[in-house]
Amino acid sequence: MTPVAARTLLAVLALFALAGPLVWPEHAVQDLSRFLEPPSLAEPLGRDPLGRSVVARLAHATQLSLLMAVLCVATALLVGTLAGIVAAWRGGWVDTVLHGLSEAFIALPALLVVLIFSALANGDLWTLYIGLALAQWVEYFRMVRSRSGLVLAGPAVEAAWMLKLGPAHVLRRHLWPELRPLLATMATFGIGSSILALSTLGFVGVGIRPPTPELGLMLTEAFPYYHEAPWMSLAPVLVLTTILIGLLSLRRKEVRP
């Protein structure tokens, strides 16, 4: 898929996530008389076993997933990048401490970190956010630290110091152009994996608590009825697949000058 097609696909999804909850606001209203209603023009995805609108739940779930993923990745990227640059720049004990910390996080499986945090306060959004961000900052830290170390030790930066150009110049002209393409690639992958992690947690029942709609949770809820209402389980799968394909096709080849 070309990057243009991927961008269009993601834009459609983002529109669904942003405008969907406004068009179908009532994701929690139950109407048991409309138990497992098949799709119609008013209800494009029918109703679930509790008579709730599936399209409304899907729109809210997509919004939640995207927002959480973007927030987690932004936090992890910011923390990881800053820590990586500081470690590479200062070296010495700062580097030792930060590197040791990252090593400790690498030793733990990422999902375990998230699980520990969500166990602290069962299914609260903020614990999931902190857990996911904590699990992800390490890779940004390690990439940024090693790449910055190379750049900062190179002759171009040495020349910049001798020309007394100052740290702002080194950050803006040497580090940032080198890190930007790398971070962009990592962030697109990171958003994808956060969305997957979030729905994995929902699917196994330790993520967001019902009745908040969430893609993984919707899958679990729809499973017993896959025979009577296959569209209910297919809809969240389709959203997940589209997001992932869109994100993966978005990245361009990293070009070295």
Add this chain to the structure above:
Amino acid sequence: MSMRLTHLAVRHTDTPLVEVSDLHFEPGRPVTIVGESGSGKSLLAHAIMGTLAAELTASGNLTMDGQSYDLADRANRRRLWGRAMSLLPQEPGLALDPTMRAREQVAEGAGSFTTDRRAARRSAGTLLASLGLGQASAAFPHALSGGMAQRVAFAAATIGDAPVLIADEPSKGLDQQARAELAKLLKRHVDAGGSLLTITHDLDLARELAGDVLVMKDAHIVERGPARRVLTEPAHPYTRRLLAAEPANWTRPCAHAGAPADAGEPLISGEGLAKAFAGQQLFSDLSLTIRAGERVSLSGPSGSGKTTLGNVLLRLLPPDTGYVHHAEALHGGRLQKLYQDPAVAFPSRILLRDSFGDVIRRHRLEPGRLGKLMASLRLAPDLLHRMPGQVSGGELQRLAIIRSMLLEPALVFADEPTSRLDLITQQETLSCLMDQADRQQCALVLVTHDDALADAVTRRRIPLGPAENAIDRVKTAG
């Protein structure tokens, strides 16, 4: 095996890059092509091998052993590689596989590699040992010096016993001793009945190889003949210019300008300096002073610690013992350094315009000075709209000179600034550097492995050598 090229032409869209009507190679008689960068001499080698870049087109005919090959078809000579003809690539440090030990990668070229690996490894080991690399055969390329890497690449290129050997700039970045060894190897190949085509801008190498010399300029061969005649009584004006560009023949009146030693105030003084690297003592108990307006060179073979001493003097590296004092006059960016490879001295993903803009803004310089300096160093203003990687080595080094001169330095430290440039570009670049240094009366420290260059440019020489005698030599010189 004799080889004949007829009507060879290499084009990029419609621009001819190489046009040679007839070239003949005979076993036992080396052919050397000399000329400046961009004259098309490397393309000639790649056209013969069939390794031209995809956007270039070749035409012509190659006859070898009675067999005729159309040069337009890249693939038809592939089965000759390593068996009938082989290429000794530029920059062996980059051409060798960094993840393989020397012997393993040499063994891959052996004829028996696919059938009997052990025999291939054994013959690779014998070949490396005969090149004096017995110890290094288990080393990875990063642990080899430039000269050793060149010998490993030579072993890889010749293990298949190809009678035709094409060497592309084999002496680039090598010091005199390594170059002499290389010449010996190439001559050994010729004496064993092989054909040799060497492409170089190094006239000393051409002299040592003897045989025939072809002088190439702007895609054409302008002069050809026996090396002895062409390189002593050149007929073509371009050949004469090429010979005049050799540092030993420089006749610049200001080549020996600069303040005499002991006249100016001391800028850098080092006392009792010592530095060891990876268990090897590079220098010890070394004391020296560099004074205002002086021209000093640090010379010695590669690996003798010239660059390290330079970095210690610039206080970029701490010495193991002793201390370095910098005078007040060097503060505030008035101590500058030029690098061997200017491409790595500029931020690689930034337009040159922005790199220079930062210097001008930071130091509140008058923006017009950059344009004036560029004009006086004969650089087109639109070079600034390119990335560093899109500018040729000579031009970029001149831009680096401008960048260092913008701050009106009291001392410029030039670390092999021209060792990767051809003779004419070297002369141009260095005369720009000397002019600027004269005009701003700044001291110049030149690191070089080329003694002739050191003599042509500087008054005082600080020779560094193999650790033991370095101290004496420095003492007598200082």
